[in-house]
Amino acid sequence: MDDNVRAFPEPTLRRLPAYHRFLKILAARGRPVVSCTHIATELGLDPTQVRKDIQVTGIVGKPRVGYLVPELIDAIETFLGWKNSTDAFLVGVGHLGTALLGYGGFREYGLNIVAAFDKSPEKIGTQVHGREVQSVDSMAELAQRMHILIGILTVPADSAQDLADLLVFGGIRAVWNFTPVKLHLPPAIIVENVQLSASLAVLSNKLAESLKADVPQEG
Amino acid sequence: MDDNVRAFPEPTLRRLPAYHRFLKILAARGRPVVSCTHIATELGLDPTQVRKDIQVTGIVGKPRVGYLVPELIDAIETFLGWKNSTDAFLVGVGHLGTALLGYGGFREYGLNIVAAFDKSPEKIGTQVHGREVQSVDSMAELAQRMHILIGILTVPADSAQDLADLLVFGGIRAVWNFTPVKLHLPPAIIVENVQLSASLAVLSNKLAESLKADVPQEG
The missing domain is CATH 3.40.50.720 (NAD(P)-binding Rossmann-like Domain)
Known part of the structure; x- marks a missing residue:
């Protein structure tokens, strides 16, 4: 293992595309900055988690301000290798x-x-x-x-x-x-x-459990 | 929350279809029984994990023998709701x-x-x-x-x-x-x-890290 090779947590990698998608929407609306809390609220996540995820891209936010939207979009695209096909x-x-x-x-x-x-x-x-x-x-x-x-x-x-x-x-x-x-x-x-x-197994099982909960309980 | 509603761990639900697939292959080959260790080795998992996963279906294996293949296939299909479309x-x-x-x-x-x-x-x-x-x-x-x-x-x-x-x-x-x-x-x-x-983000990132590891280190 050398210094160049770092394994990033898979859950982080899986969340970054969702952040990117939301940031593109904000950019389209002309929003210049965004906070971790804003991203977290939109996606139903914990703000601390969002901050840690974004850190892997090398971008650091400003306290009380957040991140510049275009800069963060760029950092995620670079980090995920989307710029080099x-x-x-x-x-x-x-x-x-x-x-x-x-x-x-x-x-x-x-x-x-x-x-x-x-x-x-x-x-x-x-x-x-x-x-x-x-x-x-x-x-x-x-x-x-x-x-x-x-x-x-x-x-x-x-x-x-x-x-x-x-x-x-x-x-x-x-x-x-x-x-x-x-x-x-x-x-x-x-x-x-x-x-x-x-994925279908998870869906079917949760649905079955949710339907069971509908049935009125008998004495 | 009533007694009827139990949340099963998602990773378990996600693994059961893979067990089912392997069991169908064994059944086609005429194998009557299978052990947790056999399933675990084939799928690169821990035997204890496999045993715990299978327990959610209500099937209990015999020590030193394992599970009857057709019985286990049936239990997984019933548990995942594959029998009622x-x-x-x-x-x-x-x-x-x-x-x-x-x-x-x-x-x-x-x-x-x-x-x-x-x-x-x-x-x-x-x-x-x-x-x-x-x-x-x-x-x-x-x-x-x-x-x-x-x-x-x-x-x-x-x-x-x-x-x-x-x-x-x-x-x-x-x-x-x-x-x-x-x-x-x-x-x-x-x-x-x-x-x-x-899924693609995970693949791309792991690939990029693996390619970095190819490059010979300088002084």
Whole structure:
């Protein structure tokens, strides 16, 4: 571990985009400054937590004044790497893959999907949101040649591990995993899982508990 | 708070679908029993944690033997409410909304998307994955009439709050929020946020830190 490498708390990283979104709204309204308390109230958080989160960006607020809105927006964007875009490959042009290819907003967050891959002969060669779908057979070699760092995995569960292995073989360093599969990859590879089934499990369970509370109690 | 209402830890709820997935693989391979240690090793977790998680379903394992695989699958499905499907409305038939409508897997998790709504006159009346897109103007009344409990929000950020309010007006009790907006809703309404920008922030930051570690240190 050297001085350059610091692990920032994940909850902090997860909250910063929400701060950024709120700050952009304030900027659009012409607000020059904002306090931790204001951000905390809007987002239902503790002001001390907000102050600590913002500190990781290197920005220090002025007591009784707060932060300059444009300066704080800039600091968060720089800290999260949104100013330098990173090229990514997307693997699996099904419904979800197509949705992600069609979403223009990732570029704002520094993610640039430069190519899309699929196994299916019917899809290879077609255009999806301006990108030609290529065969997964050429993926590893292309990733290597183009120095691609991020792979977005939106394939069916049964081919997730094989295609993740292929991405790693091609030199990618991080996998954004939208499949429900727990990937087994070398420890140096970063894996971030988006688990919709887990999110749905929380929703369903809370709903069931809330409905139980509706039922009048019997003696 | 009455005896019927227990809040289960969210991390437990989030892990249960992963256990379920692994158990289905074991079942397909004809494995009759499984231990906490086996599940823990496969998923990179602590065996004690796995045991505690499984306890919430009411299933107790046999010492030195473990759990019967079919029994445990059944207990998790019952606990997560996957056996009784809940009807949901989806609002916002853009790229993501279309992807969610096309995904057949939600039914397995007890979620049944019965209708889809949009504001755009070009979309209203069209068929998307077997459902006719309806106007948001009729949404609240229909939700009330059909006793819909879950609303899935996949609209642009600037109409998120208004449409969430409309869902609540229609009597829905839980919002699965795919927009980046922090919704302000009555406290009784359950909101589960899927924040792709937060997930991407974690991925990008970890990747940046991992790349810094590559650079050889100078004097």
